[in-house]
Amino acid sequence: MAIHALTMLGRWDDRSLTSAEIADSLASNPVLVRRILGNLRDAGLVWSTEGRGGGWTLARSPREITLHDAFTAVEEGPVLSRHAHPPSEACAIGRHMEALLEKEFRAAEQAMEERLSRTTIAHLVQEAVTRERELSER
Template sequence: MVRLSSRCTVAIHALTLLARSGDGQLQSSGEIADSLSSNPVAVRRLLGQLRDAGLVVSVEGHGGGWRLARPARRISLRDAYLAVEEGPVLPGYAHPPSEMCVVGRNMHAVLDEEFEQAERAMLDRLARTTIATMLARVLERERA
């Protein structure tokens, strides 16, 4: 299974939690961090990335917090991924292979093609699932 960084997982979790809060309800970064069992500073940093991507809005001051910037049905997992992930999901070479070898000279380009197609397929799949869908699945599991 391809593993994304924890940033994507945390982003989807936070967005789903905010979707559960309802329209206009604010959640503090501390409340979000509690749900994640995470550090509020790290959560605020990630929420800042989501804000920069137009997925959440922050309200400053006493009683402030975070809420979704648009309805959960209009935020996809792809949106969350693109907001917080940096670089390709599938790793490249840690150092260049040998140019003296026919495999070494060509493997990087061949793997890049494969990895780019795999990442496109993953992004297409993530685009089909919304935060509203995630919330519905979470609540369904809770009821079961």
Template sequence: MVPSSSPTVVTRRCECSLTPARAHGPPRREGFERAVRQVVAGAAGVVECGSRLTVEQTATSLVAVCRRQESEMAGLSSRSAVAVHALAMLAHRRGGLLTSAEIADSLESNPVLVRRVLGRLRDAHLVRSVEGRAGGWSLARAPRDITLYDAYAAVEGERIFSGHSRPPSEACVVGRNIGALLDVEFQDAERALEERLGRTTIAALLQRILASDIEAKDR
């Protein structure tokens, strides 16, 4: 019998934190980029953080870092801005179809991210899609019937503000009292956001966009 070979292990001194966030906090962008460069450079995704890791173990760690980084890069303002941008473009098309690639060109963004956001807008019945070579995206409602809050609510699946990730210490006067007070403040802030974004429709925003463009050309 041929003895089975043990997993290939390549070790490298840790230059970025791939350990849980509770030990080192969220990964920095520089650390993330260094980790990616290590993989691309042929390090096989293996990093030593006080121990020897197999390719599979480190690949799992790197995926976690990538997901955290993606979450940071595509946070609240990014997803909401992409959604409103796409809705304004579709409103400007006046019932015609736009592809995700065309919307991505205007955003100078990744079509994959745009399709993900459009998918959430479709789930919220704000846009519809047509399959096929001549397909694309269009509004499912009149622009005057879609508010900025509709767009925000469609793409932001969680509250803007979240409480502590774990209960604070009851032994601390701040820790045992701050949670309930923060909840009230955060809820008031979110209600204010909902009220403000609910005032502006996609139709009104598009009018302002076009007026701004005319004004800029007249200067």
């Protein structure tokens, strides 16, 4: 939802969008959208203005905001779930499983972070505009 909202704001970078406008695109509730936008504001990715003509805008250029920025603004903790409770130390597999999985999960999370850091909101805006143009030409 955060990336969708940022991409909308990047597409219409010349004006503010209301949480209701963003919620319509998300087929969601404006209250939920405002919560997400609040997290993005706290991360310095968007800012809001109140009153008539107010709404939400990007705080930085769409070229300067990555998917990783958006992800870390709204998600906490590791991406992949760890053991809810420690396995048995009496088991030859159990006593090593957390360390083995931590190594693999951390490598996967680092790969995801690197990939998300390479894609910007500007890239998604361009891709969406291109797809929309192609769709209208059919």
